[in-house]
Amino acid sequence: MIPVHESAKGITFAVKVHPRARKNAITGIVGNALKLALTAPPVEGRANQAVIEFLAELFAIPRSSVTIASGDTSRNKIVRISGLGRAAVEERLSARQTG
Numbered sequence: 001m002i003p004v005h006e007s008a009k010g011i012t013f014a015v016k017v018h019p020r021a022r023k024n025a026i027t028g029i030v031g032n033a034l035k036l037a038l039t040a041p042p043v044e045g046r047a048n049q050a051v052i053e054f055l056a057e058l059f060a061i062p063r064s065s066v067t068i069a070s071g072d073t074s075r076n077k078i079v080r081i082s083g084l085g086r087a088a089v090e091e092r093l094s095a096r097q098t099g
């Protein structure tokens with residue numbers, strides 16, 4: 001299980017993005033980060049948008065509740081989820097992790 005941090009602004013956790021993949025999916029864990037494979041290319045913010053859309057769908061929350069807290073131009077990002085509790089985030093992540 002990856003580390004999940006709770007603050008007044010929401011729940012944060014690390015992701016490592018693999019752009020231009022065959023399909024959007026959680027492909028495992030790398031260090032302390034959730035590894036996401038995304039079909040979007042890493043240009044013009046498309047991969048960041050794909051991260052937001054993928055996680056919003058995963059957690060069944062509006063896209064506006066998912067933000068990139070840091071790492072806009074990096075494969076390693078910190079994602080913030082608002083509107084869900086830590087237990088709900090951990091439960092959904094553990095149910096979807098494959099590695």
